[in-house]
Amino acid sequence: MTQAKSPAAKATKRPAAKAKPKRKAPSVDNPGKVLKRSRYSKAETYAIFQRFHADNPEPEGELDYVNAYTLLVAVVLSAQATDVGVNRATKHLFQIADTPEKMLALGEDRVREEIRTIGLYKTKAKNVILLSEQLVRDHGGEVPEDREALEKLPGVGRKTANVVLNIYFGHPTIAVDTHLFRLGNRIGIAPGKTPLDVEKAMEKAVPAEYSLHAHHWLILHGRYICKARKPECRRCVIYDLCRSPEKEPFDSLPEIAVRTKALVDREAAS
Numbered sequence: 001m002t003q004a005k006s007p008a009a010k011a012t013k014r015p016a017a018k019a020k021p022k023r024k025a026p027s028v029d030n031p032g033k034v035l036k037r038s039r040y041s042k043a044e045t046y047a048i049f050q051r052f053h054a055d056n057p058e059p060e061g062e063l064d065y066v067n068a069y070t071l072l073v074a075v076v077l078s079a080q081a082t083d084v085g086v087n088r089a090t091k092h093l094f095q096i097a098d099t100p101e102k103m104l105a106l107g108e109d110r111v112r113e114e115i116r117t118i119g120l121y122k123t124k125a126k127n128v129i130l131l132s133e134q135l136v137r138d139h140g141g142e143v144p145e146d147r148e149a150l151e152k153l154p155g156v157g158r159k160t161a162n163v164v165l166n167i168y169f170g171h172p173t174i175a176v177d178t179h180l181f182r183l184g185n186r187i188g189i190a191p192g193k194t195p196l197d198v199e200k201a202m203e204k205a206v207p208a209e210y211s212l213h214a215h216h217w218l219i220l221h222g223r224y225i226c227k228a229r230k231p232e233c234r235r236c237v238i239y240d241l242c243r244s245p246e247k248e249p250f251d252s253l254p255e256i257a258v259r260t261k262a263l264v265d266r267e268a269a270s
């Protein structure tokens with residue numbers, strides 16, 4: 001007599017599930033598949049910025065400066081360097097040279113020495129001297145409140161001009177750095193193939209009342225929470241609103257998102 005096999009014995013061995021290939025964070029060099037439009041409605045985008053505002057009503061940049069000129073120099077030095085590293089190098093430099101005239105008196109060799117801990121310091125020292133010369137020659141030593149004039153300065157591109165216009169002059173510009181580019185595409189709020197595409201999409205998406213601080217909120221969010229290698233979704237204030245396929249699934253909403261949503265609701269009710 002043949003013995004009936006138990007269900008366990010009948011079960012055939014399943015092949016091991018294939019690990020999902022890890023999604024690469026979008027970057028300027030490799031934006032990946034770019035969405036045609038934002039993943040969010042106007043109301044949803046508004047809700048995202050309400051959260052950022054409730055969490056940090058007055059966001060600030062992390063570069064140290066004492067006037068428009070030192071901000072401009074700090075931003076030029078910050079290309080491919082951390083803000084902490086730039087602040088360390090400029091602490092003494094700005095004590096001895098906080099105007100283009102003083103920087104020119106210092107000379108390129110001395111500037112190079114002062115900033116030698118920062119990447120690309122030789123090129124940057126040259127640009128600091130050249131842009132100081134141009135400021136003195138064409139703008140009476142003042143930093144112009146004008147994008148075109150700023151972009152004519154050596155070492156100053158669209159991103160740097162946008163940062164200075166936003167932080168110092170209070171224009172609602174969006175400077176797209178590596179963090180903003182990643183966020184625009186990863187969460188799909190302002191998709192674009194190039195930084196300029198993302199900038200234009202951000203300008204369209206960000207509600208007018210939040211446009212002054214949008215740049216800061218997004219930079220800080222990208223730098224500390226929605227990081228390139230592994231987003232820290234557990235610490236994300238927009239967790240429940242985010243539609244990124246890279247969002248980490250949890251059984252319950254992260255505490256920070258619940259708390260921030262409650263702040264927004266309270267503000268709306270008052």
Ligand code: SF4
Nearest residue numbers: 226231233236239242
């Ligand atoms: S939930 Fe995760 S992926 Fe979405 S914005 Fe927050 S940190 Fe980024």
